[in-house]
Amino acid sequence: MKLLKYTLLASSLFLSGMNHWASAEELKDMKRLFVSPPESARPGVYWYFMDGNLSKEGMTKDLESMKRVGIGSVVFLEVNVGIPRGHVDFLSTEWKDCFKHAVRECERLGITMILGIGPGWTGSGGPWVKGEESMRHLVSSVTRVTGGSKQTIPLEKPSPKPPYFGEGAFTPELKEKWLDYYEDVAVLAFPATNGKVSIKDIEEKALYYRAPYSSAPGVKQFIQREEQDKPLEPGDAIAVDQIIDLTSLLRDGSVTWNVPSGEWMIMRFGIRNNGAVTRPAPLPGVGFECDKTDTTALMAHLRTFTGSLFDLLGERDTTLAGGLKILHMDSWEMGAQNWSPRLREEFKKRRGYDPQPYFPVYAGLVVGDKNISERFLWDLRQTMQELMLENHSLFVKAYARQHGMQLSIEPYDMNPMQDLELGASADIPMCEFWSPGGYNTSFSAIEGSSLANIKGQRVVPSEAFTAAGDGWRQHPASMKNQTDWAFAAGINRLTYHTFQHQALPDSLRPGMTMGPYGVHWDRNQTWWPYVDAYHTYVARCQYLLQKGQTVADILYLAPEEAPFVFRAPKSALTGDYMVDKREYNFDACPPSLLYTAFVEDGKIKFPSGMEYRLLVLPAFKTMTLDLLKKIESLVKDGAVVIGLPPVQTPGLTGYPDSDRNLQQAVENLWGGSQQPEGLKFHTYGKGRIAWGTDIQNHLDNLYPDFDLTSKVLREMHVPVDFQSDQGTVRYIHKQVDNVDYFFVSNRVDKEMSVNAHFRTSGKQPYLWDPVTGKTSLIPVSTDNGKQTSLELAFAPYQSYFVFFSGDRQSASAASTNIKGKRVLMSLQGSWNVSFDPKWGGPAEVEFPTLQDWSKHTEPGIKYYSGTAIYTKQFDYKETLSGSLFLDLGLVKNIAKVWLNGQDLGTIWTSPWQVDVSGVLKQGKNELKIEVTNLWGNRLIGDEQKVNDGIVNGQWPEWLLKGEKRPSDRYTFTTYPHYTKDTPLLESGLLGPVHIIQVLD
Known part of the structure; x- marks a missing residue:
C-alpha cells in the first residue's frame, strides 16, 4: 500500500478545502x-514581462487598466521571447523593487x-542550481x-544525453557546467550479450x-x-544471478579485476545533468532546472527565488482581497x-x-527477459512519479x-508522470x-475539470x-x-x-508583444476600453459555474501508468478542435483518488460530495492488486462497473x-x-460488473465505446x-441544493430553434441571459416525471x-424565447463619421451609405485602426x-451605442442589438455609435513606410x-505580424441598421 502514501497527502485537503453548497440565503443572492x-x-x-523590460509606471498603468475592465487576477512570469533585453536585470535590486511595487499595486487594487x-514558464530552477542539485539521468x-x-x-x-531542446538554450557558462558535472554510481559486469535484442523505445521507457x-x-x-514474443536465445539477455558488482574496484576511471574466462561486458554507470534549463527565461535567470525528486535541492532553489521575494515583501496582510496569493507551476x-x-x-x-x-535495462539491454525488463521499467517510472509528487x-x-498561499499546476506536456496524478497534487489544477489553429490541448480541459470536480475545487482555471x-x-x-466551449467543458476561470x-511609452502602440505569441489581451488593444462588456458576460457565467456542483454520471478510471495523458473515448465527444461532451457527462479519475471513494445509495461518491x-475501467492488461481490491470493495458495496479484467500485475514487486x-x-x-x-x-455483493466481447470489439481510446457505456446507464434507468x-447545443449541468441549472450554448454560427430535454422534473424553468443580465420565465413543453422539455431559440453562438x-x-406567467421580429424602420442614407487624426483618419467625413473602411479610397480610412464615431x-x-x-x-468589430444622449451599452456579440424601449422617441432622434476595428x-x-x-x-537608437x-x-510593435x-x-x-420590434 505504499502507493497510498502520496495519495493520502494529495487528498488530505478534500474536506478542509471544500467549498460548501449554497445555503437558502445564498440562493436568494444568486x-x-x-x-x-x-x-x-x-x-x-x-x-x-520580457527579460528586463520593466517599468513601475507601466505596471501601475497595466493594473489600473485591468481593474477598469474587470480583470481580477494576474499570473506573474518573466520570460525571454523575441524581444531585445531591457535594463532591469532579473532579481537585481531594481527588479525586486519593481516586483514589490507590482505586489503592492495588486493589493491596492x-x-x-x-x-x-x-524564471521562464518551464518550472523551478536558475543559474544558482548546481549540477548535484539538478535534474539528472543515469548514463x-x-x-x-x-x-x-x-x-x-x-x-x-x-557522456550526457543530448538535451531535448538542443544545446542552444545553454549559455557558455552553463554548457561548461553541463559537460563538467559527473558522478559515478556503479560498475557492473556480466557475460557479454550478442547485442541482437534491445528494448524498444527505451529512452522514453527509462525516462530519458x-x-x-x-x-x-x-x-x-x-x-x-513490449511483450516477449518468442523464447530468447543464449546470449540474448543478461541473467540477474550472473551480474557481478565491481563498484568497489573503481579507481580513477579503471577497475583492476581478475576476469573469469569468457567474453565479458563491463558497464560504468554515472549520473549527468539531463540538459533541462529554465526556458524561456530572462538571460540572468537561465540555469539548470532543479531536481524534481529532492527536497534539499528544491529548497535551495526556493530560498534563492521565492524566499528572497517573501523576505522583500515582509509580513503580508492575508486578509486583503488582492496581492500575492498563489504559487504556480506552469505546463511541465x-x-x-x-x-x-536516494533512488536505490x-x-x-x-x-x-x-x-x-537492473541498471543495464536503462541502456536497453534485456535483463532476465523482456517481460521482466518491462516490469522493472514500470517500477522505475512509478518510483520516480512518487518521488516527484512527494x-x-x-x-x-x-x-x-506555510506562507499563506495555495499552489496551482498545469499538469501536462513533457510530463513524465501521469497528468491526472500531478494535477491531483495541486490545490488548484489548471488546464490550457x-x-x-493552435495546438489541440482540449484534453487538458477534461483533465483539469475532472480533478476539480472530484476534489471539490469549485474554481477551474x-x-x-x-x-x-x-x-x-x-x-x-x-x-x-x-x-462558451470552455465553460461547457468545465472551465470557469x-x-x-x-x-x-507595456513598458514602452504610451505613444508606441500596439507596443510590446511576446514575440509572435499570445492573443494580445492588454491595454494597448484598440477595443480595450469596451472589453468590460465581454468580461462582465464572462464573470456572470463564471460566477454561476463556480457556484454549483457539476453533475456527471460516468467516471473513467485511468490506468496505473506514468506517463499517461487521459483521452476520453472519441465516441463520447462531438466536434473536433472544440470537443463537446455528449448526453451523459463524465470525469476522469487517477488511481490515487479512487482510493478515497465510497459507495452510497448505489453511487460512487467522494469526500467532496461529487x-x-x-x-468505467480502462482496457488495460495490468493492474496492481491494491487497486483491484479497491474496485472489488466498491462493487461489493453496490457500485456498477463496466470493463474487462486485468490479466497481470505491472511490476516485479x-x-x-x-x-x-x-x-x-x-x-x-x-x-x-x-x-x-x-x-x-x-452480480458481486450489492453491485454489478458489466463485461464481455462487445467491449473487446468496440474499444475507443482504451475504454468501451460510449454507446456501450450509455447502454449500461439506460439499463440502470x-x-x-x-x-x-x-x-x-453544448451544455454543462450544475446543482445548488435542490436547484438544477444548465449552461447551454449554440455551437453554430446561425440562428436556430431546438427542442431541448433536461434531466429534471417538476420545477419552474427560467432563462438567465449572461449578456444582458436579464432573467425571465419560460414555458414547459413536456414533463414526463424524469425530464423536462423546452423549446428554445438561439442567435448565432448564443448561450444562456x-x-x-x-x-x-x-x-400565462411564462413566455417562450422563440420570438418573431418585425422591421419598423431602416436607417438608410448618409452617416457622419469622425476618425481620430492621431491615427491617420479624417476628423470628419460623410459616408453616403455604410461601407467597409478597408475598401475606401482615402488611405487614412483604408488603413485606419481604432475607434470612429x-x-x-x-x-x-x-x-x-x-x-x-x-x-x-454587421459590426467589425465592437460598438457602443448612445440614443438621445442615453448610454445604451456596448454590443460585442450576436444578436447585435440593443434595447431602445423607452428611449426611442416619435419624431427626431439622435444616434451615436462608437465602432472599433482591429490593429491589422x-x-x-x-x-x-520606412x-x-x-x-x-x-x-x-531613437527609442x-x-x-x-x-x-x-x-504604430510601433516589437514583432512584425504583417507585411505590406x-x-x-x-x-x-456595415449594417444594415434597423429599428425592430420583437413579437411575443
Missing part, C-alpha cells in the same frame, strides 16, 4: 450576484497575483573484455525523454510495453529525469527489491501553505486551451486562447464560441494568454505470486476469466442528462443558463409599444535616446 458578479468571478491574465516558482558506457587473467581495465566516462504531447508528432498517450516543459539522490534506497523501500542489477509538487504545496501569429486578429465576438507588460453512477493473487481476485469479481459473448452483467433534437427552481408557475439624426414615426431594439447588422489595417498601412523599429534584435522617431509610421501585402481586414459599421 440572481443579484449574477447581475453584478463578485470580484472572485472575474477572469485573469498571464502578465508577462484588489487584484490577485499568482507567481511562477521560477552508462560499455567496455568489452576477454577473461582469463587479472586486468586493469580503463572504463570510458559516460518525454516529448511534448500536445505539439510534437507521434508522442504516445502512454508507453506500450522540462522533460524527464530517471535518477534521484527509495526503490527498495517502495518496490521491495534492489534496482541495481518531493516536488506536494512539497511546494506545503511550502506555499489554444485559439483555433485555464490558460485561455493561447495563440501563435495571432496579430491582434481576435476580439470578443470572434472568441465567443470558444469561450479564464486566464487570457497574454497581457504583455458522485457518479458508473465506473511480489512477482510471480502477485499475478496468481490477481487472477484469484479477478475470478471472484468477474465470476470467471472467460469473456462472455456480448455484454453481460455479473438513468435518463440522459441533456439532449437537443438537432445536436447543436436555464434554471429549474421552485414550484411550476402558471403558463458614427452619428445620425432620424425621424421615427412608427409605434412605440412593445419591445423595441436597434439592430446594427494600420499595421499593414505602416508596412508601406521601418524604424527593431532590427537584428536591437532597440532602435533608447528618447528622440523623435525618424519615420512617419503611426497582407490583405486588409473588414472594418466599421
Whole structure:
C-alpha cells in the first residue's frame, strides 16, 4: 500500500478545502450576484514581462487598466521571447523593487497575483542550481573484455544525453557546467550479450525523454510495453544471478579485476545533468532546472527565488482581497529525469527489491527477459512519479501553505508522470486551451475539470486562447464560441494568454508583444476600453459555474501508468478542435483518488460530495492488486462497473505470486476469466460488473465505446442528462441544493430553434441571459416525471443558463424565447463619421451609405485602426409599444451605442442589438455609435513606410535616446505580424441598421 502514501497527502485537503453548497440565503443572492458578479468571478491574465523590460509606471498603468475592465487576477512570469533585453536585470535590486511595487499595486487594487516558482514558464530552477542539485539521468558506457587473467581495465566516462531542446538554450557558462558535472554510481559486469535484442523505445521507457504531447508528432498517450514474443536465445539477455558488482574496484576511471574466462561486458554507470534549463527565461535567470525528486535541492532553489521575494515583501496582510496569493507551476516543459539522490534506497523501500542489477535495462539491454525488463521499467517510472509528487509538487504545496498561499499546476506536456496524478497534487489544477489553429490541448480541459470536480475545487482555471501569429486578429465576438466551449467543458476561470507588460511609452502602440505569441489581451488593444462588456458576460457565467456542483454520471478510471495523458473515448465527444461532451457527462479519475471513494445509495461518491453512477475501467492488461481490491470493495458495496479484467500485475514487486493473487481476485469479481459473448452483467455483493466481447470489439481510446457505456446507464434507468433534437447545443449541468441549472450554448454560427430535454422534473424553468443580465420565465413543453422539455431559440453562438427552481408557475406567467421580429424602420442614407487624426483618419467625413473602411479610397480610412464615431439624426414615426431594439447588422468589430444622449451599452456579440424601449422617441432622434476595428489595417498601412523599429534584435537608437522617431509610421510593435501585402481586414459599421420590434 505504499502507493497510498502520496495519495493520502494529495487528498488530505478534500474536506478542509471544500467549498460548501449554497445555503437558502445564498440562493436568494444568486440572481443579484449574477447581475453584478463578485470580484472572485472575474477572469485573469498571464502578465508577462520580457527579460528586463520593466517599468513601475507601466505596471501601475497595466493594473489600473485591468481593474477598469474587470480583470481580477494576474499570473506573474518573466520570460525571454523575441524581444531585445531591457535594463532591469532579473532579481537585481531594481527588479525586486519593481516586483514589490507590482505586489503592492495588486493589493491596492484588489487584484490577485499568482507567481511562477521560477524564471521562464518551464518550472523551478536558475543559474544558482548546481549540477548535484539538478535534474539528472543515469548514463552508462560499455567496455568489452576477454577473461582469463587479472586486468586493469580503463572504463570510458559516460557522456550526457543530448538535451531535448538542443544545446542552444545553454549559455557558455552553463554548457561548461553541463559537460563538467559527473558522478559515478556503479560498475557492473556480466557475460557479454550478442547485442541482437534491445528494448524498444527505451529512452522514453527509462525516462530519458518525454516529448511534448500536445505539439510534437507521434508522442504516445502512454508507453506500450513490449511483450516477449518468442523464447530468447543464449546470449540474448543478461541473467540477474550472473551480474557481478565491481563498484568497489573503481579507481580513477579503471577497475583492476581478475576476469573469469569468457567474453565479458563491463558497464560504468554515472549520473549527468539531463540538459533541462529554465526556458524561456530572462538571460540572468537561465540555469539548470532543479531536481524534481529532492527536497534539499528544491529548497535551495526556493530560498534563492521565492524566499528572497517573501523576505522583500515582509509580513503580508492575508486578509486583503488582492496581492500575492498563489504559487504556480506552469505546463511541465522540462522533460524527464530517471535518477534521484536516494533512488536505490527509495526503490527498495517502495518496490521491495534492489534496482541495481537492473541498471543495464536503462541502456536497453534485456535483463532476465523482456517481460521482466518491462516490469522493472514500470517500477522505475512509478518510483520516480512518487518521488516527484512527494518531493516536488506536494512539497511546494506545503511550502506555499506555510506562507499563506495555495499552489496551482498545469499538469501536462513533457510530463513524465501521469497528468491526472500531478494535477491531483495541486490545490488548484489548471488546464490550457489554444485559439483555433493552435495546438489541440482540449484534453487538458477534461483533465483539469475532472480533478476539480472530484476534489471539490469549485474554481477551474485555464490558460485561455493561447495563440501563435495571432496579430491582434481576435476580439470578443470572434472568441465567443470558444469561450462558451470552455465553460461547457468545465472551465470557469479564464486566464487570457497574454497581457504583455507595456513598458514602452504610451505613444508606441500596439507596443510590446511576446514575440509572435499570445492573443494580445492588454491595454494597448484598440477595443480595450469596451472589453468590460465581454468580461462582465464572462464573470456572470463564471460566477454561476463556480457556484454549483457539476453533475456527471460516468467516471473513467485511468490506468496505473506514468506517463499517461487521459483521452476520453472519441465516441463520447462531438466536434473536433472544440470537443463537446455528449448526453451523459463524465470525469476522469487517477488511481490515487479512487482510493478515497465510497459507495452510497448505489453511487460512487467522494469526500467532496461529487458522485457518479458508473465506473468505467480502462482496457488495460495490468493492474496492481491494491487497486483491484479497491474496485472489488466498491462493487461489493453496490457500485456498477463496466470493463474487462486485468490479466497481470505491472511490476516485479511480489512477482510471480502477485499475478496468481490477481487472477484469484479477478475470478471472484468477474465470476470467471472467460469473456462472455456480448455484454453481460455479473452480480458481486450489492453491485454489478458489466463485461464481455462487445467491449473487446468496440474499444475507443482504451475504454468501451460510449454507446456501450450509455447502454449500461439506460439499463440502470438513468435518463440522459441533456439532449437537443438537432445536436447543436453544448451544455454543462450544475446543482445548488435542490436547484438544477444548465449552461447551454449554440455551437453554430446561425440562428436556430431546438427542442431541448433536461434531466429534471417538476420545477419552474427560467432563462438567465449572461449578456444582458436579464432573467425571465419560460414555458414547459413536456414533463414526463424524469425530464423536462423546452423549446428554445438561439442567435448565432448564443448561450444562456436555464434554471429549474421552485414550484411550476402558471403558463400565462411564462413566455417562450422563440420570438418573431418585425422591421419598423431602416436607417438608410448618409452617416457622419469622425476618425481620430492621431491615427491617420479624417476628423470628419460623410459616408453616403455604410461601407467597409478597408475598401475606401482615402488611405487614412483604408488603413485606419481604432475607434470612429458614427452619428445620425432620424425621424421615427412608427409605434412605440412593445419591445423595441436597434439592430446594427454587421459590426467589425465592437460598438457602443448612445440614443438621445442615453448610454445604451456596448454590443460585442450576436444578436447585435440593443434595447431602445423607452428611449426611442416619435419624431427626431439622435444616434451615436462608437465602432472599433482591429490593429491589422494600420499595421499593414505602416508596412508601406520606412521601418524604424527593431532590427537584428536591437532597440532602435531613437527609442533608447528618447528622440523623435525618424519615420512617419503611426504604430510601433516589437514583432512584425504583417507585411505590406497582407490583405486588409473588414472594418466599421456595415449594417444594415434597423429599428425592430420583437413579437411575443
